[in-house]
Amino acid sequence: DAGITQSPRHKVTETGTPVTLRCHQTENHRYMYWYRQDPGHGLRLIHYSYGVKDTDKGEVSDGYSVSRSKTEDFLLTLESATSSQTSVYFCAISTNRGGSGNTIYFGEGSWLTVV
Amino acid sequence: AQSVAQPEDQVNVAEGNPLTVKCTYSVSGNPYLFWYVQYPNRGLQFLLKYITGDNLVKGSYGFEAEFNKSQTSFHLKKPSALVSDSALYFCAVRAAGASGGSYIPTFGRGTSLIVHP
Numbered sequence: 556d557a558g559i560t561q562s563p564r565h566k567v568t569e570t571g572t573p574v575t576l577r578c579h580q581t582e583n584h585r586y587m588y589w590y591r592q593d594p595g596h597g598l599r600l601i602h603y604s605y606g607v608k609d610t611d612k613g614e615v616s617d618g619y620s621v622s623r624s625k626t627e628d629f630l631l632t633l634e635s636a637t638s639s640q641t642s643v644y645f646c647a648i649s650t651n652r653g654g655s656g657n658t659i660y661f662g663e664g665s666w667l668t669v670v
Numbered sequence: 671a672q673s674v675a676q677p678e679d680q681v682n683v684a685e686g687n688p689l690t691v692k693c694t695y696s697v698s699g700n701p702y703l704f705w706y707v708q709y710p711n712r713g714l715q716f717l718l719k720y721i722t723g724d725n726l727v728k729g730s731y732g733f734e735a736e737f738n739k740s741q742t743s744f745h746l747k748k749p750s751a752l753v754s755d756s757a758l759y760f761c762a763v764r765a766a767g768a769s770g771g772s773y774i775p776t777f778g779r780g781t782s783l784i785v786h787p
Binding site: 588595596597598600603613645657658659660661662663664 | 714
């Protein structure tokens with residue numbers, strides 16, 4: 556258990572509305588990530604953060620923005636939700652727990668449906 | 671660039687039989703390799719990883735994985751499958767010694783393991 560909490564866990568929203576997903580961690584890890592999981596695509600990285608106010612884009616960042624104003628929280632925002640953003644979103648952290656390799660640990664996911 | 675291939679979308683095995691879930695990778699230099707398991711409606715759980723040393727890595731729930739550098743493979747194995755092992759399995763790779771954004775692992779598309787009673 557890496558102490559990751561995602562909220563909300565389930566959300567239905569309308570096309571064109573803004574949506575923010577929150578990831579909260581309790582263990583002061585530096586690196587945090589947002590992934591989306593879709594059938595046939597596996598896991599794809601949206602954005603990641605390597606420190607407070609330090610973020611970068613992943614492979615599928617279009618339509619998403621992130622913010623990290625404090626170590627424990629990493630927010631993912633869909634500025635104007637579209638049906639193609641219906642997905643399961645996973646937050647993750649990276650730790651050197653157990654030796655080298657920066658093992659990534661995942662939260663329980665946020666199911667987002669855009670109608 | 672780094673990549674992972676999981677050539678089988680689904681693997682079927684009878685309970686009590688050995689199971690193998692295949693993974694091949696491509697990376698510059700030495701790899702760090704990972705296996706994760708995902709149960710329905712849950713997040714991914716870390717199973718095991720290869721960093722260096724013994725090519726046979728043991729992990730959680732009786733799983734193990736064999737690193738083969740010449741074949742660039744990291745297959746997940748278990749001697750005797752359980753129905754409760756039925757889940758989605760993901761392989762991931764990153765380059766050892768990478769820094770910055772390149773330390774982020776790349777995940778395969780996943781393999782659905784179905785263990786029949």
